[in-house]
Amino acid sequence: MKLTTAQALVRFLAAQYTERDGRRHRLIAATWGIFGHGNVAGIGQALLETGPDAMPFLQGRNEQAMVHAAVGYARQCGRLSAHAVTSSIGPGATNLVTGAALATVNRIPVLLLPGDTFATRPADPVLQQIEIPYAGDLSVNDTLRPVSRYFDRITRPEALIPAALQAARVLADPVHTGAVTLALPQDVQAEVHDWPPGFFAERVWHVRRPRPDREELAEAARAVRAAARPLLIAGGGIRHSAAQAALAAFAEATGIPVASTQAGKGALPYDHPADVGGVGHTGTATADELARGADLVIAAGTRLTDFTTASATLFQNPAVRFIGLNLDAYDAHKLAARPLVADAREALDELRHAVAGHRVAPAYETAYQQAKRAWERRVDQAYAVPAAEEDAPPTQAQVLGLLDGLVDADDILINAAGSLPGDLHKLWRARSADQYHVEYGYSCMGYEIPAALGTALAAPGRPVWALVGDGTYLMNPTEIVTAVQEGVPIKLVILDNHGYASIGGLSAAVGGEGFGTAYRFRGPDGAYDGAPLPVDLAANAASLGMAVIRTRTLGDLRKALAEARAADRPTCVYAQTRTPDTVSGPPPAQAWWDVPVAETATRAAAVRAREEYDRQAAQRRRHL
Structure with missing residues (x-):
């Protein structure tokens, strides 16, 4: 079948599906685009010719924003369906970088299809080409390499076949997904090739649910049974795995309290008896006190960022140990954890059966539920x-x-x-x-x-x-x-x-005195402290x-x-809004966050902030 490279790519994408738990989803449900000379005659023409029934098109206004929209879509779809984003070469392509980084950090699938400079180099340089004297094969699209989970540049039409298959594999991978980039030189997009019919056959990518290793499961079960003050931290992996029901069943069977990261909040509804709210620097007093005293932390589907661990100052029990329940072995080993590498739903179900009959002490359960009720009263006061x-x-x-x-x-x-x-x-x-x-x-x-x-x-x-x-x-x-x-x-x-109220407050806390954070005219002394x-x-x-x-x-x-x-x-x-006061404002941070403060300074605010910094940093631990 003779088609251009761009036409072949669109037809290929229209035939890709994911499947999990017996349900199928379009892998690429639509394509966002802003057309320029890098894609208007290639991908643009291909989308027009293929038609909206096979590949719906969405017209965006900013390339970064199109990626954000695609991320919002894929997250809401449980990462089982995603969008593609096409851009011109030059500024259109580099505008994708921030959105790509966001997608990859959060492990949300999005397919990026930036135009690229001519593979055949009929004129050198072409419009928007950055000339790099020591490397003729680089373009601005190479800025997408470090923020992509998979990157390829399609310099020949036939190279699309293995690259497209790899791109689809990564997009459907529950561990290694994120931004996937296929850089498309504008001449290659429009070049014709005789494609094998099998390339356009319907293909279903199974999203696997790996079960836990028996020895890792047994070790985790022993740790749960031995713990007097266990805490489970639910991260975004609970949501991505659709493991909310398994988490609720585990918490109800064991009485273990559940705190949540930003990505994991909602894994249990707020009124579930075991839910103790957010954990870490932005967490609740209930969750953070439990974390400080925990002798076992089950880190389920979380990357354990500095906000969650309060920059390694939160888990203060000398005997604390960790279980890293994660689909990604890299995350499962953080904080020297006992790894439990598996799908969150499968692992929580099997761990619940492995500790059947075990439950935390009634006094522990009563204490954290009382603390939770006290925190809810503070929420009522803030609201x-x-x-x-x-x-x-x-x-x-x-x-x-x-x-x-x-x-x-x-x-x-x-x-x-x-x-x-x-x-x-x-x-x-x-x-x-x-x-x-x-x-x-x-x-x-x-x-x-x-x-x-x-x-x-x-x-x-x-x-x-x-x-x-x-x-x-x-x-x-x-x-x-x-x-x-x-x-x-x-x-x-x-x-x-x-103004930038959040960073303004942080600036004040670390001795920066809110410098450069207000949206105001300059005052008499040249600072931004005049009228709004x-x-x-x-x-x-x-x-x-x-x-x-x-x-x-x-x-x-x-x-x-x-x-x-x-x-x-x-x-x-x-x-x-008005500035919150001590009655109606939110409670302050319940745990520290490491933002370095000047080690030497002449202004009093910075000197005081450094004293507080040294006091907090002394609590930092390396868990080994």
Whole structure:
């Protein structure tokens, strides 16, 4: 069959499927694109000729945002279905890098198809080609190599066959998935080749569920039985494996409390007796106290990042040991853990049977459940709206409280950066396994709006909220236009606090005095401490096609959120927040996070911060 390379690739992708637990899914359900001279006559023409029934097309406005939208879609689909993203050469391709890093860090599949410079080099250099004197075979697309799980450059049409098969394999791999890049020179995209029919045959990629090794399982069971104060930390692997029911059954059988990372929050609903909330720097007091005293930590489906381990200061029991329950052996061995390398659902089910009849001491169970109830009272206090404040601007925690009173298990909340991830991890009451969608592996500003679009495409009919601060909004609002174009009724909540409030607070804590973090005019001494900038984010969102509801008070906000939830078009709620006070603000961090402080300084704030840094860093442990 004679087709161009681009036509063959699109036809190949349209015939790829994943299968897990007897259910099939399109591997690549749609392709995002912005067309330029690197792909308009290749992939663009191929998508047009193949048609939307075989390969739906979505028109984006920013290459990075298209990747974020694809990540949101794939995460909502349990990584069983993904999107492709095509770009031109040059700036279009390099704009993909941030999104690719985010996908790979979070282990979410996305296929990147950037155009590339001519393989045949008819003219050298061509437009947007970066000349590298010591290497003629490099292009800007090589910046995608370190952030891709698989990378290949298709310099001959026939090279597409093995590369496309490898790309599909990695996209469907539950361990090694992430960004997959096939760089496509623009001349090769349009070159014809006689393709074997088998290349376009329907192909199903089975997503495996490896069971645990018998010896590793027996060792883990012995550790569970011997532990007096065990704690399970649920990471994103619980969600990716759809292991929530297995986790609940394990917790109910053993009484072991379950804390969660940002990616794992929602693995148990907030009102499950064993759920003790987020763990680590942004965690709850309940979970962090359990972690400090735990003699056994079962790290299930988590990468154990510095936020989770409080930069290696959280697990303070001298006798603490770890079980690394993970599909990836690299993660399973972290903190010198006893590895339990397996699919999370299979491992939790088999471990529950292996410890049948064992349960933690009643006093331990009673104590952590009492601590959990105490924490919930602190959440109620942070969320509270006294009658006297109904006409006042909201705190950020009160915004979350109003949402908490409005949503049900169908709603999905999306966030990634700023101070909101910390407040959400500590305070949010997740009602369903997929309600809490906080991207904190890369914590990428600008993720929320496009991810909400991709998530809504994967979950039609469900209310999807993008929660952003003013700093994040200004980074990347472009896919509002796409949501309007496609009629996807995402709900955007903009919290305007006139600057980078999260990093401003961190700066103050580490002796930086909030330098360079406010959105203000320069004052008399040249610092950014003058009046707030006259930026109207609500007007901007309206100019991009959104319905916008401005609010000034808590009473306004309560009505606006309900109106947005019921809306059938993209709708924005704009709120200017006030600085939280000690009554209505969220509780402070319950564990440390290592941000280095100047070892020598003349300003008093930095000197004090260094003293506190040295005190906290002294608690750091290496678990061996």
